[in-house]
Amino acid sequence: MDARISFITLATADLDAARRFYVDGLGWEPELDVPGEVLMIRAGERLVLSLWVEEQFEQEVGPIRRGEGLAPITLAHNVATEQEVDAVLADAEAAGAPQVQPGQQRDWGGYTGYFADPDGFRWEIAFNPGPIGQIVL
Template identity: 75%
Template sequence: MDQRISFITLAVADLDATRAFYVDGLGWTPELFVPGEVLMIKAGEHLVLSFWAEAGFEAEVGTIRRGAGIVPITLSHNLATTEEVDEVLATARAAGADPVHDGEQRDWGGYSGYFGDPDGYRWEIAYNPQDIGQMVIP
């Protein structure tokens, strides 16, 4: 079996708010948008980030776990410099991200900050000088 991920699918409560955040706010380009159903964005050479309205997600995949706290997943966007990290965090803040945690030096040797999208998914925006971090920079 190939070692890769083709789609990351996230269930969202309000697909219109998700589209407004990612497309209008962050400036991402949709590959497919079916109102009330799904938004798909090409996020890498062979990777699609898919946002699926909760009802359709639950009908096919199963009941979504709900409760207090943040969603137990982070998505990461790695960049080549700390300045680029700060620029992306500023763009997310302008797009209405909440919360936004500014970039800071991390114990693991890099620099990162976080923002939340309309459904609470946390994005880590990072500069990682180690080999594993540099491996994912285009």
């Protein structure tokens, strides 16, 4: 098996809110948009972000764990400079991100901040000057 991710699928409680955030707010272009069912957005050369209505997600995949705290996943978007981190976080806030944590220097040498989408999934916006960060630019 190749080391590759083709789709990231997130269950969404409100597909219309997700569409307003990602498409209208952030300006991402849908590859597939089926109202009331699924929204798919190309997020890389061979990567699709799939936002799927919770009920249909659970029918196929199984019950969603619910409760306090954050979903145990982050999605990361790496950029080339610290200034780009701040700019992307500002764009997310303007798009209606319900929570934004400003960029800050990290102990490992990078600069990152976070925002949440309408379902609370956390996006890390990162400037990673190390070798692993450079392979994803």
